[in-house]
Amino acid sequence: GIQVEQSPPDLILQEGANSTLRCNFSDSVNNLQWFHQNPWGQLINLFYIPSGTKQNGRLSATTVATERYSLLYISSSQTTDSGVYFCAFRGGATNKLIFGTGTLLAVQP
């Protein structure tokens, strides 16, 4: 079946540091989304990025569809960035998003 792998599984940063999270997927992509799950469990949409690069404030994302990976960049991290970051992939004619196992980010003051 389709695999969605995220790395690293855990990450601890000092406030102000930058980080890169990676998502590898095993099939051609129609839809790639990044989410932040906050401590209350809510899934917050960060990016819809089946290809190319997007930026939103301190966050940016790049998907290289031909090489089947996506990257999420967090710059000047803040404690409020803590939580789990998921990528989710949809390919082919399916309607379902397949989620990765997530990266647990802890930003320390």
Add this chain to the structure above:
Amino acid sequence: EPEVTQTPSHQVTQMGQEVILRCVPISNHLYFYWYRQILGQKVEFLVSFYNNEISEKSEIFDDQFSVERPDGSNFTLKIRSTKLEDSAMYFCASSERGRGRGEAFFGQGTRLTVV
């Protein structure tokens, strides 16, 4: 900004009881979904719904689960006879487009605890 809303936010139920989780998708969206997340695990797809019928379901979505769009705004997930292992966060989502395309937006989730 339009959003997907879910009720209740928390529900505790006894094993064997029926529960109905409710969702109001974004108004111009046509595709609706339920996902669940067991504590500490990744988010898993349950079912997608389009044009008043199930368009895709996972192996998790067995006969104890059903979905319905009872009116023009609500979308529900019913679990007929809850088991301990049904305890999870349940997310409703909607998208404007389907067939692999279109951004999906998620509700804030319903945390179901079966005791």
